[in-house]
Amino acid sequence: MITLMSFLVGGLYAAAIYMIMRRSIVKLVIGLVLLSNAANLLIFTSAGMTREAPPLIPYGALAPEGAVADPLAQALILTAIVIGFGVLAFAVVLIHRAYEIVQADDMDQMKDTDT
Amino acid sequence: MQSPTLLALPIVIPLLAGALSLIYWRSRKAQRIIGVLGSSGLLIASGFLMEKIWREGTLVMHMGNWHAPFGIVLVGDMLAAFMVLMTGVSAVTTAFYALGSVSKQHEHFGFYPLMHLLLAGVNGAFLTGDVFNLYVWFEVMLVASFALLILGGERAQMEGAIKYVTLNLVSSAMFLSAIGLLYGLMGTLNMADIAMKIGELEDTAMITVVSMLFLMAFGIKAAAFPLFFWLPASYHTPRVAVSALFAGLLTKVGVYALFRFFTLIFPFEGTLSQSLMVWIAGLTMVTGVLGAAAQFEFRRILSFHIVSQIGYMLMGLALFTPLALAGGIYFIAHNIVAKSGLFLISGLVFRFKGSYELKELGGVYRQYPMLALLFLICAFSLAGLPPLSGFFAKFMVIRAGVEEYAWWLVATALAVGFMTLYSMVKIWAEVFWKEQEVCHIKPPRKFRGGTRMMYATVIMLAGLTIFMGLAMEPLFRICMMAAEQLMDTDGYIQAVLGVTP
Numbered sequence: 348m349i350t351l352m353s354f355l356v357g358g359l360y361a362a363a364i365y366m367i368m369r370r371s372i373v374k375l376v377i378g379l380v381l382l383s384n385a386a387n388l389l390i391f392t393s394a395g396m397t398r399e400a401p402p403l404i405p406y407g408a409l410a411p412e413g414a415v416a417d418p419l420a421q422a423l424i425l426t427a428i429v430i431g432f433g434v435l436a437f438a439v440v441l442i443h444r445a446y447e448i449v450q451a452d453d454m455d456q457m458k459d460t461d462t
Numbered sequence: 463m464q465s466p467t468l469l470a471l472p473i474v475i476p477l478l479a480g481a482l483s484l485i486y487w488r489s490r491k492a493q494r495i496i497g498v499l500g501s502s503g504l505l506i507a508s509g510f511l512m513e514k515i516w517r518e519g520t521l522v523m524h525m526g527n528w529h530a531p532f533g534i535v536l537v538g539d540m541l542a543a544f545m546v547l548m549t550g551v552s553a554v555t556t557a558f559y560a561l562g563s564v565s566k567q568h569e570h571f572g573f574y575p576l577m578h579l580l581l582a583g584v585n586g587a588f589l590t591g592d593v594f595n596l597y598v599w600f601e602v603m604l605v606a607s608f609a610l611l612i613l614g615g616e617r618a619q620m621e622g623a624i625k626y627v628t629l630n631l632v633s634s635a636m637f638l639s640a641i642g643l644l645y646g647l648m649g650t651l652n653m654a655d656i657a658m659k660i661g662e663l664e665d666t667a668m669i670t671v672v673s674m675l676f677l678m679a680f681g682i683k684a685a686a687f688p689l690f691f692w693l694p695a696s697y698h699t700p701r702v703a704v705s706a707l708f709a710g711l712l713t714k715v716g717v718y719a720l721f722r723f724f725t726l727i728f729p730f731e732g733t734l735s736q737s738l739m740v741w742i743a744g745l746t747m748v749t750g751v752l753g754a755a756a757q758f759e760f761r762r763i764l765s766f767h768i769v770s771q772i773g774y775m776l777m778g779l780a781l782f783t784p785l786a787l788a789g790g791i792y793f794i795a796h797n798i799v800a801k802s803g804l805f806l807i808s809g810l811v812f813r814f815k816g817s818y819e820l821k822e823l824g825g826v827y828r829q830y831p832m833l834a835l836l837f838l839i840c841a842f843s844l845a846g847l848p849p850l851s852g853f854f855a856k857f858m859v860i861r862a863g864v865e866e867y868a869w870w871l872v873a874t875a876l877a878v879g880f881m882t883l884y885s886m887v888k889i890w891a892e893v894f895w896k897e898q899e900v901c902h903i904k905p906p907r908k909f910r911g912g913t914r915m916m917y918a919t920v921i922m923l924a925g926l927t928i929f930m931g932l933a934m935e936p937l938f939r940i941c942m943m944a945a946e947q948l949m950d951t952d953g954y955i956q957a958v959l960g961v962t963p
Contacts, residue, residue: 367632372624379631386638393646420645423594427638430601434634437608438627444612445620457621460695 352392359385370454372442379438383431387424394420468514469523469536471507472546472585475500476553480578493574494561500578501557504585505550512543516940520947520957522591530591530958531655537591537958540944541791545588545718548798551926552710553581559806559919560703562912563813568613568701576613577707580606587715591958593641593651596719600637600683604630607712610704611696622696629692633682640675647672654958657726657951673728673735680723684716686776687746690769694753697768698761698818702809705761709768710802714794717775721790724779725948731782739780744874747773751881760808760818760893763885764801767844770878771797777875778859781866787945789858792937796843796851796930803840803923807833810916811893820889824898832917834894836924841886843927846879851930854938 359381366378397416404411446452479500486492515521515538523536538546556577564573583603590596608630612623641651647668648656663669678689685693693713697705724730724739750770757763771793778790808818810833815823827834843850846857856879863872930937947953956962 363635367628375624375628379628379635382632382635383638386635386642389639390642390645393642395646419651423641423645426594426598430598434601434605434608434631437605438631441608441612441620441623441627444615445624448615448617448620454624457624460618460622460625460699 348396348398349392352388352396356385356388356392359388372445372452372454375454376435376438376442380435383427383435387427387431390420390424390427394423466514466521466523466538468507468511469521469538469589472504472511472549473536473582473589475504475507476578476582476585479503480575480582483574483578484572487572490566490569493569497557497560497574497577501550501553501581504581505547505554508543508546508550511538512547512940515540515543516943520954522958531650531652534595535591535652535654535958536589537653537954538589539947539954539957540940541718541721541948542588544791544795544940544944545714546585548714548795549581549584549588549711552707552798552802553577555802555806555919555923556703556707556710558922559706559809559916562915563703563809564701571613573610573613573701573703576606576610580610580707580711584711584715588718591653593644593653593656597634597637597641600715601634603712603715604634607708610707611700613701613704616699619699622699625692626696629682629689633679636675636682637679640672640679643668643672643675652958653722653726654955658955658959658961660727660729669728670734673723676723676728677720677735677738680716680719681742682716683713684720684772684776685713685746685769686716686742686772687749687769690746690750690772693769694762694765697765698759702761702805702812706802706805706809709764709805710798713768713772714775714798717772717790717794720776721779721787721948725787726951726954736780736782739776740868740871743773743776743780744871745773746770746776747874747878751878751885754885755881755888758820758892760811760820760823760889761805763889764804764808767882767885768797768801770882771801771844773878774856774859774875777863777871780871781859781862781868783862783866784942784945784949785865786859786862787948788938788941789855789862791944792851792858792941793855795937795941796855796927799923799927799930800840800843800850800852803920803927804837804844806916806920806923807837807840810913810920813913813916815898820892822898823893824896825894827894833920836920837890837894839924840920840927841890843931845883845886847883849928849931851927854931854934858938858941 363378363381363385366374394417397414400415402411402415402418479496483493483496521538525534580603583599586599587596608627612619645651648659682689730736747770750766754763754766775790775793778786817823843852846852860872860875
């Protein structure tokens with residue numbers, strides 16, 4: 348499972364970077380979506396995957412018995428997903444407005460502020 | 463352990479002020495009053511915080527009384543307190559300047575709530591003691607900065623914003639990936655806890671990988687070479703008040719994070735990171751100042767100088783002695799003051815002359831001698847002439863370089879200082895000294911209330927840079943204390959976790 352996830356995460360990063368380097372701003376945003384998802388899955392993978400062992404503490408005990416899945420990693424991912432969603436919503440509005448104003452979705456047309 | 467509530471105030475006050483200004487969304491007047499009160503409150507609270515830390519040493523606040531390493535902690539050491547204080551200074555100047563400069567339309571688009579949110583994010587990043595929490599504050603800061611950047615919706619702003627947003631999101635993704643890997647390695651995200659356990663780890667190759675990821679992520683945020691391209695492409699596009707706030711604070715958060723991570727968490731001295739940092743510092747200085755030399759637009763020149771000044775701060779980190787770190791810290795504070803001042807002056811020039819292009823400007827000295835004097839003070843401070851704050855900032859890092867026999871770095875820093883002076887003289891000659899060529903010279907405008915307010919803030923910043931130069935002794939002690947606390951990782955761990963490693 349770890350191997351599979353590793354390849355998946357690597358593939359997502361590669362796809363994301365490829366998309367970001369395209370000239371179209373729509374593809375740029377798709378790249379950013381993939382990138383944030385790749386990072387989330389990376390946390391999920393690297394924090395260790397434990398199957399079918401929810402982190403529940405038996406009645407009367409102070410600590411869970413045996414190895415359980417780490418709930419913190421999932422809390423981190425949840426936070427990161429929410430933040431990523433907000434930021435991407437902004438990015439989508441931004442490229443829409445940029446498209447309206449610049450009248451092009453080509454990064455090569457947006458060189459006015461470059462130096 | 464007691465939990466000093468004072469530590470949370472620099473975050474709570476701007477959040478509260480931001481929420482209040484959202485409630486009074488329709489009332490400009492209320493938002494302006496809240497803007498001034500909120501930022502002044504922030505400055506006062508940060509002053510008290512600094513004084514308390516000066517007396518009692520590092521303060522730690524366990525959020526919700528969940529103790530470290532399980533809960534999130536706010537940690538206030540001297541570095542964090544000093545940075546928060548400078549944020550307060552920056553907040554007050556921006557709030558007052560905005561009274562005069564931000565148009566009605568932009569106030570209706572939510573300038574004030576966004577400003578407060580940005581300040582909360584910046585202060586949160588300075589004060590947190592948890593790696594993931596740092597990421598969250600970074601994002602709070604970023605989202606606010608995105609919206610502030612496109613306030614106005616001009617073409618240049620959109621183009622600048624796309625580059626700014628993309629590179630900052632890439633940097634955030636790297637930061638997040640690094641956090642994921644670090645958590646996989648350590649099983650904890652509390653900075654003190656990581657610092658304590660990282661020495662026991664056998665997989666040093668993995669630590670290098672993670673530290674390089676953090677270096678990249680914070681390098682983008684701090685606009686270090688070769689990752690700075692988003693900065694000169696975007697910082698000259700927003701409103702001046704926003705530019706000044708960004709120039710003062712945003713990149714410094716990246717530098718602060720580098721200082722924190724590479725003193726506390728990762729082994730630095732004699733590692734790959736240090737030799738890289740030496741190069742990064744030198745090249746950042748040089749490329750920034752050369753970029754500025756090629757520019758002929760007021761705010762673009764200043765934007766490139768931000769990059770070049772970041773190099774000096776990183777030089778302080780690269781040399782890694784107490785004096786060098788203290789120099790770096792003092793440099794951050796000096797730069798916040800001088801650079802914000804210069805940006806605000808460019809806004810005043812724009813108000814009088816209607817342009818930022820050096821070619822179209824001229825004759826400001828004849829019409830507004832006071833403004834010219836203020837520019838000279840800030841520009842000389844940036845270039846590093848005594849007795850202004852810039853001189854002592856450069857003196858400290860260069861002296862530390864001499865002590866470490868880092869001759870190349872010292873030579874670079876000195877040469878870049880001269881180049882900075884050249885850039886400032888260029889602005890002086892073009893904007894203030896020469897006669898305006900185009901004949902549509904407007905007669906000097908009468909000062910309205912707004913302009914007077916803008917003047918007052920610039921005078922305050924220019925005064926502060928003189929004061930920081932003249933009151934060097936106490937400031938030096940503060941910076942040395944911050945630097946010694948940074949070097950003393952055991953003290954930090956002891957303060958947060960209550961155990962001696």
